[in-house]
Amino acid sequence: MSTRNEERFAGLLTEAVHTIKRHTSKPIAAVQDELMYALGRETGNPVEYWRKGHIPASQAEFVQLSRELVVRGNLSREWLHRFWGCTDFVGLVEVERELFPAQETARQSLPQRPYERLVGREELTGEILGCLIDEARKGLVAIDGMGGIGKTALAYAVMEQALHGGAFDSAVWVREDAAGPGEGLTYAGTLNAIGLGLGLRDATGRGIAAAEERIAGLLRAQRILLVLDNLETAAEPQAQIAAQVAELLGPHSRALLTSRQRFVHGVYHIHLGGLSSAHGGELLRQEAQARGVVHVAQAGPEELARIVGQTGGSPLALKLAVGQLAYQPADVVAARFQSVRLLQEETDEYARFYRSIFFPSWKLLSGEGRQLLVAMSHFAPGVGGTFPALKAAAGLPIDALAERIDELWRLAFLEIGEASVSSIRYYLHTLTRHFVLSDIVQMG
Numbered sequence: 001m002s003t004r005n006e007e008r009f010a011g012l013l014t015e016a017v018h019t020i021k022r023h024t025s026k027p028i029a030a031v032q033d034e035l036m037y038a039l040g041r042e043t044g045n046p047v048e049y050w051r052k053g054h055i056p057a058s059q060a061e062f063v064q065l066s067r068e069l070v071v072r073g074n075l076s077r078e079w080l081h082r083f084w085g086c087t088d089f090v091g092l093v094e095v096e097r098e099l100f101p102a103q104e105t106a107r108q109s110l111p112q113r114p115y116e117r118l119v120g121r122e123e124l125t126g127e128i129l130g131c132l133i134d135e136a137r138k139g140l141v142a143i144d145g146m147g148g149i150g151k152t153a154l155a156y157a158v159m160e161q162a163l164h165g166g167a168f169d170s171a172v173w174v175r176e177d178a179a180g181p182g183e184g185l186t187y188a189g190t191l192n193a194i195g196l197g198l199g200l201r202d203a204t205g206r207g208i209a210a211a212e213e214r215i216a217g218l219l220r221a222q223r224i225l226l227v228l229d230n231l232e233t234a235a236e237p238q239a240q241i242a243a244q245v246a247e248l249l250g251p252h253s254r255a256l257l258t259s260r261q262r263f264v265h266g267v268y269h270i271h272l273g274g275l276s277s278a279h280g281g282e283l284l285r286q287e288a289q290a291r292g293v294v295h296v297a298q299a300g301p302e303e304l305a306r307i308v309g310q311t312g313g314s315p316l317a318l319k320l321a322v323g324q325l326a327y328q329p330a331d332v333v334a335a336r337f338q339s340v341r342l343l344q345e346e347t348d349e350y351a352r353f354y355r356s357i358f359f360p361s362w363k364l365l366s367g368e369g370r371q372l373l374v375a376m377s378h379f380a381p382g383v384g385g386t387f388p389a390l391k392a393a394a395g396l397p398i399d400a401l402a403e404r405i406d407e408l409w410r411l412a413f414l415e416i417g418e419a420s421v422s423s424i425r426y427y428l429h430t431l432t433r434h435f436v437l438s439d440i441v442q443m444g
Contacts, residue, residue, distance in 0.1 A: 017032065035069075063091060077099075120282070127270070128154070129162055135251065140257060141255075141257070142259065144272065145272035146361075146413075168223045171225040173197070185236075187244050222252070232260040239263060239265065271416075284307065285297050285298075287318065293325060310335075354431075372394045378393065382430070414428070
């Protein structure tokens with residue numbers, strides 16, 4: 001065994017002993033004595049000897065030492081890997097599965113990566129990860145935005161980077177269908193999904209309070225990242241579910257939420273907009289390369305700029321555009337995004353696209369909310385108007401207009417432009433404007 005490995009072993013063992021001392025408030029001598037008894041030694045104290053760099057000669061004794069240190073010190077999977085790496089012993093995988101069953105189950109429950117390479121979101125990925133690991137901030141970060149704008153993809157990128165960099169021990173992804181096919185997510189369903197991800201069977205079988213206690217214990221003992229995706233589909237208010245989950249997290253676990261509806265309180269908030277023209281063109285070419293649409297994959301930024309403009313940089317819309325560009329010229333594809341007819345048959349891909357990303361939120365709008373949206377659709381694209389301009393266009397009293405702006409803002413129909421304490425400019429995303437200018441008004 002090399003001197004370097006012996007030094008690393010000594011350092012890691014000493015680190016573990018001091019961690020147990022902090023957790024238990026016991027003297028070092030007492031910690032070492034308890035480890036000695038756990039190893040079946042009745043005389044002598046091998047722990048002090050091993051802390052000088054002498055690696056145990058017996059694999060059985062080393063394995064038991066590893067178990068005791070991880071459990072007593074709440075040490076991480078990564079620490080175990082480094083500790084084991086100082087030796088030539090085998091059997092790490094079996095011990096790892098025994099000590100970290102929740103992490104094994106959680107990794108198996110994660111969805112597949114929804115993209116080949118995420119484009120244009122690098123800064124946001126870093127910002128969100130920084131918020132999640134900053135212990136001075138709240139435990140919740142929320143990503144909101146219209147359907148198809150890339151919320152799930154961004155959340156996945158954050159999770160992947162967090163796990164790869166060791167910021168969290170594992171992650172649990174709660175899907176919108178966790179309550180069962182066709183059922184909206186509830187807090188009880190969320191608890192059960194988290195419990196399953198952490199290796200618990202039927203977490204809510206003994207009641208909500210018991211499930212909360214068991215799950216909170218796991219979340220507080222480890223660094224777990226929970227991802228609650230598409231919370232707008234929940235059967236209970238998303239803010240209520242988020243607040244209840246926040247109570248479980250403890251000092252080191254965090255939750256990342258995505259929704260088409262904005263969170264108002266208790267979260268660090270990221271509103272996701274469309275990709276820039278350059279990044280939108282890059283995504284078009286990447287998708288075209290994957291599908292073998294050569295003439296699009298080889299196109300320059302200026303050739304694809306109109307498509308990006310008419311889609312507002314929506315990743316889902318850009319992927320739809322690639323399929324259309326395979327056999328239609330760019331001007332035709334751009335025009336069809338702009339002049340969509342929602343009353344057309346179900347086989348029309350553009351109509352299906354607009355229905356999927358806007359209908360769920362449109363159906364939640366009040367009559368005055370729809371009235372304000374229609375009024376805003378006549379403002380210049382990307383420019384919009386101030387509060388007085390919206391009041392004049394919509395013909396609503398001040399109090400009613402303020403309430404409808406709040407409604408549109410919560411449902412992510414509104415984008416915020418230039419803003420100061422005394423004045424804010426509101427506008428519609430390009431796709432939202434196309435949707436409102438379609439024959440949707442005729443459908444009531």
